[in-house]
Amino acid sequence: xxxxxxxxxxxxxxxxxxxxxxxxxxxxxxxxxxxxxxxxxxxxxxxxxxxxxxxxxxxxxxxxxxxxxxxxxxxxxxxxxxxxxxxxxxxxxxxxxxxxxxxxxxxxxxxxxxxxxxxxxxxxxxxxxxxxxxxxxxxxxxxxxxxxxxxxxxxxxxxxxxxxxxxxxxxxxxxxxxxxxxxxxxxxxxxxxx
Numbered sequence: 677x678x679x680x681x682x683x684x685x686x687x688x689x690x691x692x693x694x695x696x697x698x699x700x701x702x703x704x705x706x707x708x709x710x711x712x713x714x715x716x717x718x719x720x721x722x723x724x725x726x727x728x729x730x731x732x733x734x735x736x737x738x739x740x741x742x743x744x745x746x747x748x749x750x751x752x753x754x755x756x757x758x759x760x761x762x763x764x765x766x767x768x769x770x771x772x773x774x775x776x777x778x779x780x781x782x783x784x785x786x787x788x789x790x791x792x793x794x795x796x797x798x799x800x801x802x803x804x805x806x807x808x809x810x811x812x813x814x815x816x817x818x819x820x821x822x823x824x825x826x827x828x829x830x831x832x833x834x835x836x837x838x839x840x841x842x843x844x845x846x847x848x849x850x851x852x853x854x855x856x857x858x859x860x861x862x863x864x865x866x867x868x869x870x
Contacts, residue, residue, distance in 0.1 A: 677849070712828055715821045716811075716855040723820040730817065734810050735761045738803065745788065745799060752783040761807070768804035770797060812859040822859025825850065829860075 684690070684697040704710055709718035738761055739746060750759035753767065770784060780797075787793045794802075812818040832848060835841040 711824045713825065713850060713852045713856060715824060715859070720820055723817065726814070726816045726820065727811065730814055731810060734806075738806070742791075742799070742803070744790075745796070748783070748786075749796070749800075752781070761803070764800060765804040765807040767800045771801060808854065809858070811855070812862055818859040818862035820859075822856070822861075822863040825852075825856060825860050826863040 678699045678701075679696055682697065682699055683695045688697045689695070690697065711718055742764075746759050746764060747757065749755065749764055749767065750757050753759070753763075755763050770780060774780060774797075784795070784797045786796045788796065788799060791799055812821055829850070832841060
């Protein structure tokens, strides 16, 4: 995005084959706890309590629903009969291997009639997505993780609308990860439903 905003002009060209210039980005240290742009970087006892309660129910339900698949995966992967939901979702990394044309064992493509004839990999991929979404799939969870950035965004938008935005005067760029964007989106749509 910065390349589009600030293309190299005149003496800023340092390489004739590209129209790019180095642009400094100022950010906090990776271990800095930032509730605005990385709400998962700090402990929130209220979130942890709500998540733990919800997560246990969610994982118990998934484990029961997919018991045969979990048992099968435990056998074919070497994780064993006590394979966990986390270990199953870790197997979604097989998608990266496939993207690099690495050969996969037959069990990856086994179809499961009881799950709409989806392949093992399709089911694992869906469970991996559910794994991420479970961190934010209740109103309390997505408010606790996305509410801070939503509040900042709304405050700034209202200030611009009212002509009161002073610093920065031109724009604010939010840069983040799915762990911030997903609860933010859920906060937005949750507020629209009101």
